[in-house]
Amino acid sequence: MATPSTGTRDTCRRAAPSIVMSEDMVKDGYEDIVNIDISSVAIDMMKMKYEEIPQLKYLQMDVRDMSFFEDESFDAVIDKGTLDSLMCGTNAPISASQMLGEVSRLLKPGGIYMLITYGDPKARMIHLKWKVYNWKIELYIIARPGFEKPGGCSSSMKSYLEPVPITDDGQLPAEFVLEDPDSHFIYVCKKMNDMDENHIPSYTLKGDIL
Numbered sequence: 293m294a295t296p297s298t299g300t301r302d303t304c305r306r307a308a309p310s311i312v313m314s315e316d317m318v319k320d321g322y323e324d325i326v327n328i329d330i331s332s333v334a335i336d337m338m339k340m341k342y343e344e345i346p347q348l349k350y351l352q353m354d355v356r357d358m359s360f361f362e363d364e365s366f367d368a369v370i371d372k373g374t375l376d377s378l379m380c381g382t383n384a385p386i387s388a389s390q391m392l393g394e395v396s397r398l399l400k401p402g403g404i405y406m407l408i409t410y411g412d413p414k415a416r417m418i419h420l421k422w423k424v425y426n427w428k429i430e431l432y433i434i435a436r437p438g439f440e441k442p443g444g445c446s447s448s449m450k451s452y453l454e455p456v457p458i459t460d461d462g463q464l465p466a467e468f469v470l471e472d473p474d475s476h477f478i479y480v481c482k483k484m485n486d487m488d489e490n491h492i493p494s495y496t497l498k499g500d501i502l
């Protein structure tokens with residue numbers, strides 16, 4: 293996992309719309325984790341479950357409108373399944389651009405948006421690579437736990453810890469073989485400063501994406 297370029301590891305402010313992951317992050321020393329979900333039922337349950345862990349805050353909120361938070365107020369945003377959920381709803385491309393625009397606004401320069409998803413680059417890069425976000429994107433692919441390659445070998449840890457090569461337009465190279473069709477795709481998107489030039493070119497904003 294890439295490390296945010298601002299703040300120290302245990303004081304960074306992170307938005308982590310997840311459940312077990314947030315608990316594990318507290319064990320790892322993170323001190324200010326804001327968890328959001330549109331479901332008040334989910335938020336109320338989590339608030340009760342974790343009321344004695346002050347590092348975890350829970351807010352009922354729509355990720356498409358996070359105006360409650362100031363610009364550039366987060367070191368990192370972790371999304372496990374929320375964009376996927378929006379992509380299954382009505383007006384999915386518009387919802388995705390609203391959510392990702394908000395994520396981009398909330399991140400400090402150098403901050404990280406980590407998207408954990410079932411969407412492969414064909415399905416996700418079109419939403420992530422808008423020039424306005426100015427994200428440098430690395431892709432990691434993790435097979436499901438216990439996955440074994442045909443022939444009985446389990447997938448190597450090494451491949452999980454190294455970014456997968458992607459083409460200039462953010463796709464998997466033609467020769468790339470996806471071992472497990474049920475892999476998780478992890479996009480680590482770093483918000484670049486306007487002055488940073490050395491990153492993968494982004495798509496220009498096109499109306500036809502909507």
Ligand SMILES: C[S@@+](CC[C@H](N)C(=O)[O-])C[C@H]1O[C@@H](n2cnc3c(N)ncnc32)[C@H](O)[C@@H]1O
Nearest residue numbers: 309310311329330331353354355372373374377
């Ligand atoms: C696949 S679940 C993932 C839950 C959690 N992130 C985890 O990993 O355990 C998707 C979640 O997205 C939430 N969700 C869907 N649309 C949302 C929106 N517009 N704003 C915030 N949360 C939303 C759903 O309520 C649901 O809890």
